[in-house]
Amino acid sequence: LHPPPDSAKAYRVVATADAWVPARAIPHQLPSERDAFVGRVATLALLAQCLEGSNRLVTLLGMGGLGKTRIAVRYAQRWLGNFPGGAWFCDLAAARGLDGIVYAVAQGLDIALGKGDPVRQIAAAIASRGPCLVIVDNLEQVASYASESLGVWLAVASEAKFIATSREVLGLPGEQILRVEPMDTGEGIELFRRRAVAAGQSATPEADSDGAVSKLVRLLDGLPLAIELAAARMSIMSPDALLRRMHERFDLLTSRQGRDPRQATLRATLDWSWDLLAPREQRALAQLAVFEGGFTLEAAEAVLERPADGPTLAIVELLHSLLDKSLLKLSLIHISEP
Numbered sequence: 001l002h003p004p005p006d007s008a009k010a011y012r013v014v015a016t017a018d019a020w021v022p023a024r025a026i027p028h029q030l031p032s033e034r035d036a037f038v039g040r041v042a043t044l045a046l047l048a049q050c051l052e053g054s055n056r057l058v059t060l061l062g063m064g065g066l067g068k069t070r071i072a073v074r075y076a077q078r079w080l081g082n083f084p085g086g087a088w089f090c091d092l093a094a095a096r097g098l099d100g101i102v103y104a105v106a107q108g109l110d111i112a113l114g115k116g117d118p119v120r121q122i123a124a125a126i127a128s129r130g131p132c133l134v135i136v137d138n139l140e141q142v143a144s145y146a147s148e149s150l151g152v153w154l155a156v157a158s159e160a161k162f163i164a165t166s167r168e169v170l171g172l173p174g175e176q177i178l179r180v181e182p183m184d185t186g187e188g189i190e191l192f193r194r195r196a197v198a199a200g201q202s203a204t205p206e207a208d209s210d211g212a213v214s215k216l217v218r219l220l221d222g223l224p225l226a227i228e229l230a231a232a233r234m235s236i237m238s239p240d241a242l243l244r245r246m247h248e249r250f251d252l253l254t255s256r257q258g259r260d261p262r263q264a265t266l267r268a269t270l271d272w273s274w275d276l277l278a279p280r281e282q283r284a285l286a287q288l289a290v291f292e293g294g295f296t297l298e299a300a301e302a303v304l305e306r307p308a309d310g311p312t313l314a315i316v317e318l319l320h321s322l323l324d325k326s327l328l329k330l331s332l333i334h335i336s337e338p
Contacts, residue, residue, distance in 0.1 A: 101142055225269060
């Protein structure tokens with residue numbers, strides 16, 4: 001899916017406007033990976049396909065803890081040769097408005113803003129870099145400002161491509177949605193083993209623990225964050241012991257140090273998504289929690305609070321909103337034929 005890495009005797013070259021340059025000389029500001037990247041081959045291939053041709057904005061969409069940021073950064077590192085103008089990572093986790101977006105993106109692009117419209121200054125800076133990649137990470141809490149910021153940069157910097165990570169659809173013209181799915185069981189087991197070794201567990205798991213690890217991965221719905229938090233407990237607990245305590249998962253699956261507060265515990269990750277919902281969406285999600293294994297539209301209509309002016313369309317819009325915010329999966333909504 002990507003060229004082999006550079007070596008002492010070989011390296012890739014990339015055509016720029018003036019000359020051929022080594023790919024390793026392409027400027028970038030990407031965070032380094034602190035541990036092994038596991039799996040996601042199919043997702044990376046889909047992302048590469050989405051960014052080929054005329055597509056210029058891909059939103060990696062999904063709930064917290066799915067590894068959207070790792071996927072975006074991994075793509076940028078492996079496909080850096082496609083972007084002679086460089087690859088730039090902008091973390092918007094602390095942004096709460098347009099000013100926060102501008103500040104974070106200016107930092108990510110390593111530019112100093114002067115007087116004048118900062119959005120236009122950033123647009124000009126991106127345009128001056130030609131074919132480049134800009135990753136806009138953690139956009140969900142400021143998605144309402146996407147048109148005023150990212151929309152302008154897309155219009156002005158015609159050679160640039162953008163990857164946004166979000167728990168919510170941005171709704172920008174030309175946006176290509178790539179829904180990030182949980183890990184499959186094989187990838188989840190491999191991730192668990194690698195993180196368990198890093199936590200001090202023996203490199204060779206107990207012979208009878210494979211079944212327990214597989215059950216753990218499935219019980220945690222293939223969510224990478226939850227798998228990593230569970231694996232971190234392997235220094236003091238076996239997979240079987242973890243399985244027996246999964247009824248306490250919100251207390252058990254916590255990180256002692258080194259993580260963003262939003263991802264330090266499984267509960268904090270879910271709370272972040274919950275807090276971004278409007279009150280009516282929160283009530284609807286709580287009401288839908290009575291279902292196990294999915295529901296039909298008719299069943300949802302029976303349990304959801306209907307607004308005073310609310311025809312069926314109001315409930316459909318509500319379900320669509322929760323789907324766009326990565327809190328429902330389409331596979332859980334069984335569409336029944338008339």
